[in-house]
Amino acid sequence: MQTGVRLPKTLTFTITRLEIWAKVDRSFLCAVFRNKALLPAFFLGTTWLFVVLLGQLDSQPSVAKSATQRVKGQFSTDLAAFDAVLSEQLLPLAENSRHSDSLKAAFRACRRAYKKLEPFTAYYFPATTRLVNGPPLPEIEAEDNRISEPGGLQVIEAFIFPEFNLDQRSGLVREIKKLRRELVRYANFWQDTELTDAHVFDLLRLQIFRLLTLGISGFDTPICQTALPEAATSIAGLRTYVSFYERTQPGFSQLDRLLQKTEAHLNQATDFNAFDRAHFIITYANPLSTQLLAYQKQLAIHPFKEIRALRTEAKTLFDPNAFDADFYAPTSAMRSNEAKILVGKKLFSDLLLSTSNDSSGGKRSCATCHQPGRAFTDGLPKNATLSGRGTVRRNTPTLLNAALQNRQFYDLRSHTLENQSSDVIQNTDEMHGSLEFAARTLQHNSAYKSGFKRAFPTMRDSIEPIHIQNALAAYERSLVRLNARFDRYMRGERDASGKPVMTAEEVFGFNLFMGKAKCGTCHFMPLFNGTVPPEFTQTESEVIGVPVRPNCRQIDPDPGRYALFPLDPLNYAFKTPSVRNVARTAPYMHNGAFQTLEEVIEFYDRGGGQGLGIALDNQTLPSDKLNLTSSEKKALIAFMNALTDSIP
Template sequence: MACMSKQKETTPQQVRAYYLDQIDATDTLIKQLDTKIQNNGTSNELQVLFKSARIAYKKVEFLAEYYNPLTAKAINGAPIPSMDDNDQHKIDQPEGFQMIEPYLFPEYNHSQKQELIEQVGILKANLVRLKSMATHQELANEQIFDALRLEVFRIITLGISGFDAPIAQNSMAEGASALNSIEKVLKLYEPEFIGDKRAILVQAQSSLKKAITYLTASKDFNSFDRMHFITTYGNPISSSILDASMALGNEKFKDLRALRANAKTLFDKDAFDANYYTASYDAHSSKEKSELGKELFYDAILSGAGNRSCGSCHRPEMAFTDGKMKSDALDGSQVRRNAPTLLNAGFQPALFYDNRVSYLEDQATEVINNKDEMHGSLPIAGQKLKKNKDYVLLFKKAFPNDADPINDYHIRNALGSYIRTLSSLNSPFDKYVRGDKSQLNPEEVKGFNLYMGKGKCGTCHFTPLFNGTVPPDFKTIETEIIGVPSTPDSKKIDPDLGKYDLRKLDLYKNAFKTPTVRNIAMTAPYMHNGVFKTLEEVIDFYNEGGGVGLGMDIPNQTLPFDKLNLTQKEKKEIIAFLKKLTDNTSF
C-alpha cells in the first residue's frame, strides 16, 4: 500500500512555525513569572524572569508588529493612557510589559502584588490572542523581509534608546535577541540562495553576527556607543536585507509610505516621502504646484489687509521661524504660541502644537483665516488672484486638468506643496551616518550617544526626523506633557492647556506636540511659549525632570521626572551634537 509523503513546508510556513514557537516561549516565561509572583519570589528572581520574557518577546516582535500592531501595542506599548481611536470619549488604559516593568524595577514592592498579578494576567491573555491570530496568519516572502528590515529600524530608533525598557535598561540584550531572530529567519532561506546569490546572504549573516556580538558585549546602557552601532552594523544590516530580498526576486513595494519601503537605510537622502502625509493622490506635490506655492507663501495678497504673508512669521534665515517668543498679532499684541519651523513640516501626520489638523492644506486655512495672524479670506484672495495674469498662468501650469484652476483648495494645496519641499535632511549628522566621518568630531559623536542614551532625548524626539513622529512606520506623532513654566524662573506651569482645549480629557491637559530639534540652533526661543532663550536653559529644564522635577504639581506629566544627572561636560556635548542637525541647503 503506497503512502503519501508529507508535503514539504514552504519557507514562509517554516517562518510561521518559528514565530509560533517563540510566542510559546514568551508565554511560558510569563507563566513562570506569574507563578513566582504568586509564591512570593524575591525581587531578583522576578526581575530575571521579566527580562527573560522580554528577550523572548523580541524574537516575536518583528512579525507581531507587522501583522498585528494593535495586539503588539497591548503587549509592549507605551505605559501611558490614550484616547480610543473609535470613541473620543473613551480612554484606553495601557497594558503589557511596559506597565509591568515599574512594579519590578528598580525593586519589587510586595505591597503592589495584586496589581502586578492583574497586569501579568492581562499580558498572558494578550499572548493567547497573538498566538490565535498567528496560527492562521498567511505569510509572504516580501512581507517577511519587509518586517525584518522594519525591525532593524525599530532597534536603531527605539530599541537602543531605551524607549521600551526605560527602567530595566536591558536594551542591548533585547536588541541582540531581535537580531538573533532575524538571523534565524534568514537561515531558513539559505537553500534559496544559490550561486551568486549566496554571497549576498553571507554578507547579511556576517553583519548580523558581528552586531549581535557587539550588543551582547555591551553591558552598560549609558556608555553604549550608539553611533558606532548604527553606522557599523545597523545601516549595513538594513541594506543587506533589502539586497537579499531583491536577490530572491521579491518585488519592490509600490505602496505609498512615509519611510519609502525600498530605502536602504533610515538615513538615505530620499528615505522619506512627504506625499504620504497628503489627503489624496490629487494632493500630491509637483514642481509646478511647489513653484506656485512659493510665490503665494511670500505674497501678502492672502491676508485681509494685504500687509502680511506666510513668510512674515516663517523666515528662511531663521529656519522658517521668526525669532520671537510669540509672533506679533495684527493688532500689535501677540499670537497664542511660538512660531515653529516649517522645515520638515511635510513629514508630520498632525500639525500645530496641539495636533489639531492632519494636513498642511488645513493648516494653511487656519492661519489665513485667523484674525490675529492673517485675517484673510480664501474666496476673496481667489478673486484677487484671478485678476493677476502671472498667477493665472501659474495656476494653469500647476492644475492643468481643471477648467477653473484658481479656487480655495488649489491655493491651499499649492502652499502645502511648497512647504513639503522644505526638506532638511542633509545636516552634518546625516552626512556622518551616510559614511563621511569628517562631519562630526568626538565631542559631537558623544553628544549623539548621550542624546540617545543617558539624556533620554531620543525617546521622544525620535531619530532620524528628531520629532515625535513614531518610527518605524511614522504614522502617528506624539504629544507630551513636560511642564513648561510660564516664565524661566517660575514654578508654575504655563496656563496654555494645549491639546486639552480640543479634547476635554484630563490626560491632554498641557499636552503639546513633540517638535523637531533639527535646525534647533536657528530656531530660538524654545517651547510652545518661547520661554527659554538658549539651548542651555532647555537642557537644564530636562535635566531637572521637567515641571515635576522643578516642584510643580502635574499628575499627568508624561516626561520622566527623575533627574538625568547630566554633568556640565555632558550638557555641552549634547548641545554640540544638536548644532550639527543644522541644514540650510534647502532654502
C-alpha cells in the first residue's frame, strides 16, 4: 500500500481484509444469496468487519478529534473487545472444554468487558441490554399478554456456576451465540447514535449511581459473586471516558485522583460479604458523583433541565431533594402546586368522598385507613369492609414515599395516583363513593370552590372528578420523606455530640442488607422499594411465596397480578414494597400475615415459600437459605429501624 503515511499494523490488517472482500468472486456471492442458510453468517461477518474498522479508525489519535468522537471510538473498540472474548475464548470453551475453571475464567473476562460498555448500553439501548445483561427471568408485558424468554450473561452464568454440567453444553452454546447476535445489534445502533457532551456526562454519573445501587449489591452477579472486581473495571472505564475531557481546570486532576482511589479501593476488596458498603458510599461514591457534576459545570456543559424521578442536578442519591415525585404525574398540567396540596390534604380527611346517592355512605375517608400517626397505615392485617362484614382484600400499605413508583397497588394495576384514588373511592368494600357526586357537592361549598380555583387556575366554573383525583394525588406526592437517620448518615451528618447518627450495629445491618442478606437486590437503595435505579421508571413485582401465616406450608390463595393477567409467571406476584418506615407499618406482606420483623427475616432466611416447603416453580426469590446468624438478624432489624422518616 503506497499511501504516503505509515498505517498502524491493526488498521493495515483491517483494510487488507476489506480488499479481500472486494475481490470475492461473484459466483461465491451468488451462491451465498441463493442459499439462504448462509445469509446470517455472511451478514454477521460483514457487519463485524465494518464495525471493527470503524472502531479502529475512530481510535486513532488526532488533535482534531472532539471528545465525543473519541468517546464513540472508544466504545467501538471496547465492543469489539467484548465480542473477541466472547467468540474467541468463551464460545470455543463452551463447545469443547470439560473443565469448569477455564469456562469460569472466560466468563468473568466477558463480564468485565461488558462493564466497560454498560454506561452507554444501559443508557441508549435498554431493550437490547435486557438480552445482554438482564435478569435471568422472563420479561412479561402483561398488557400485551406477552412473555419473552431471557438471555445474556446472567442466563449464561447459571450454566457455568457453581459447576458446568456437560449435559447442558448445547444450551450454553446456544445462549452464547444468541448473545453474539445482540452485540451486532449494539454495533448497528451505535453507528446511528448521536453523542453530545451533556449526554456523556449524564450517563457517566448515572453509571456511578447504578454501581452503588445495583453493582455492589450483586444484583447482576448472583452466582459468580464478581460484583466488586467488576465495579473496579467499571470505574476504570469511567476514568478512560473522563480523560477525553481533560482540561486545565483544577477539577480534572481532582476527579482523576478520586477515580484512581475508588478503583484501587474496589480492587483491594476480596470478600463480597465483608465489604463495607457504607464506608465506600460515603468515602468514594458520593464524592465521585459530586465531583463529576462539578467538573461538568466547570466545563460549561449544562445538565439537562428535563423533569426526572432522580433530579438531573442531584449530586448524590441522598441529597435532601434528590427525587421529584412530579415525574410520575400523568401530564405536566397535573404536577403539584401548594394550592393543590392544601385542597388534597383537606379532601383526604373528608367523609364526603365515601358519599353517593346511596344514603348509607359518608362513613369513611382516606385517612380512616391511611392514618398519619401510623405512617399512613392502619395497623391491621386487613381492614374491615365498609359494611363491617368481612375484610378488604389486602393489607393497607403506607403512603409515605408511595409517589416514588410508577405503579400503585400490590398488583400494580394502577399507573398513577390519580387512578389509584378513583379505584379506592368507587370500590364498594372500601369507600363506596362517587367522584361525580362529590364534584357536584363540592361545587356548592364556597371554601372548597375557592380552593379549587386557586389550585386549578384554568378550571372553568365546574369542579370535575379529575380535579378531585389530581388534588388527592398532589397531597400524596407531598408525602415524600427521605430524611431518616440513614439518609443523614449517608450525607455525613453527625448528632449534637459529634457522633455518627447511626450506630455500628445499624451500619453493619445496612452492609448485610446490601450484601449477604441480598435484600438490596429487590428493595433497591435508596428508596428501598421495587423501583429500579438509576432511572427509577420501572416498578417490579416478585413471587416470594407468602404463606397464610408464619412457618406454614400453605401459600396465601391471593393470586396477585395473575388475577388481572393470567400468565403463569405472574401467579402469586406482588409489588415489591418499600421497607422504609417498617418500624411503624406492621403487620407485613400483602395479607398482613407477619406481625413482626423477626418473622419477616426468618421467612427470607429460609428461602421464602420454597424454603418452607411450598411447591412454587415460578418463585423469583432465590430459595437458598441465607444462613444468617442471630446477631446478623438483629442487626438487619436495627438498620431497618434507622429507615424511619420524621413526619412533620
